[in-house]
Amino acid sequence: MGRQPCCEKVGLKKGPWTPEEDRKLATFILTNGQCCWRAVPKLAGLLRCGKSCRLRWTNYLRPDLKRGLLSEYEEKMVIDLHAQLGNRWSKIASHLPGRTDNEIKNHWNTHIKKKLKKMGIDPLTHKSLPTTTTTTEREEPSSRDEPEEEAAAAMAAETSLQSTVTEDKIPFDSMEMDNNFCIEQVPIIESHEILDSFINPSSPSTSYDGSSSNVLEDLQFLPNLDWEYDHNSIMSIWDHDDFSILNFLIN
DNA sequence: AATGCCTCCAACCGCAAGTAA
DNA sequence: TTTACTTGCGGTTGGAGGCAT
Numbered sequence: 001m002g003r004q005p006c007c008e009k010v011g012l013k014k015g016p017w018t019p020e021e022d023r024k025l026a027t028f029i030l031t032n033g034q035c036c037w038r039a040v041p042k043l044a045g046l047l048r049c050g051k052s053c054r055l056r057w058t059n060y061l062r063p064d065l066k067r068g069l070l071s072e073y074e075e076k077m078v079i080d081l082h083a084q085l086g087n088r089w090s091k092i093a094s095h096l097p098g099r100t101d102n103e104i105k106n107h108w109n110t111h112i113k114k115k116l117k118k119m120g121i122d123p124l125t126h127k128s129l130p131t132t133t134t135t136t137e138r139e140e141p142s143s144r145d146e147p148e149e150e151a152a153a154a155m156a157a158e159t160s161l162q163s164t165v166t167e168d169k170i171p172f173d174s175m176e177m178d179n180n181f182c183i184e185q186v187p188i189i190e191s192h193e194i195l196d197s198f199i200n201p202s203s204p205s206t207s208y209d210g211s212s213s214n215v216l217e218d219l220q221f222l223p224n225l226d227w228e229y230d231h232n233s234i235m236s237i238w239d240h241d242d243f244s245i246l247n248f249l250i251n
Numbered sequence: 252a253a254t255g256c257c258t259c260c261a262a263c264c265g266c267a268a269g270t271a272a
Numbered sequence: 273t274t275t276a277c278t279t280g281c282g283g284t285t286g287g288a289g290g291c292a293t
Contacts, residue, residue, distance in 0.1 A: 052263080090280075253293105257290085260287100266282090271278100272277105
């Protein structure tokens with residue numbers, strides 16, 4: 001028998017998520033936690049398939065995500081881990097707190113791959129490309145946005161980095177740092193953690209315009225939930241337990 | 252200013268793996 | 273063991289925005 005689609009596709013919305021859809025999904029997850037994704041769109045009142053909801057949450061709405069470009073340090077980590085693990089993006093992501101497999105995969109394909117090629121390193125094997133490599137074999141000629149000096153410096157950095165890589169040991173395991181974060185270990189996020197990240201101004205913003213200080217503002221969460229509270233009011237209820245906070249959110 | 256090309260990344264697709272009955 | 277279903281993963285695509293001409 002053929003594989004069934006993940007959901008009834010007829011009448012389902014595709015493409016970019018709207019702030020309203022984000023708000024509905026986030027509200028649902030806040031209220032119910034992460035449960036059966038297949039049921040989420042129906043229960044949350046979304047015309048999306050469960051898969052799309054899961055992806056949106058894990059790649060974008062999840063409050064523990066970092067935003068912005070990978071730091072130089074994170075980039076080195078990715079290169080190191082890729083040398084060890086290959087294209088196992090989720091495994092690589094599990095070593096980088098707050099980063100998703102999709103984000104790392106995109107960054108690899110758009111930035112790191114090119115960088116390595118310019119440095120004369122094969123991004124697949126992490127070994128030096130043959131010196132006879134022609135321009136047609138490379139994806140692009142040396143370009144306007146990366147001067148030779150920068151490439152040389154990056155090469156030097158990479159060389160020192162590679163010296164730390166061994167066959168059987170990943171040189172740095174970020175799970176040991178900070179809060180022992182690991183993506184694979186956070187299927188359920190406590191409501192207070194979600195709220196904390198939403199409310200904390202240092203939390204990531206969405207891509208709508210990046211101008212506001214938190215996701216709630218970006219999603220226009222407050223007005224749509226008929227909240228009569230401003231940011232300070234939310235902070236003032238912070239000492240309450242989870243249940244009362246959820247009631248506050250829902251009612 | 253208009254047009255075309257390029258880059259980036261959010262989101263989709265299909266398959267694999269895991270799990271329950 | 274088989275079947276049906278859910279979730280996770282990696283490859284790919286499409287569109288928005290930036291840049292060059």
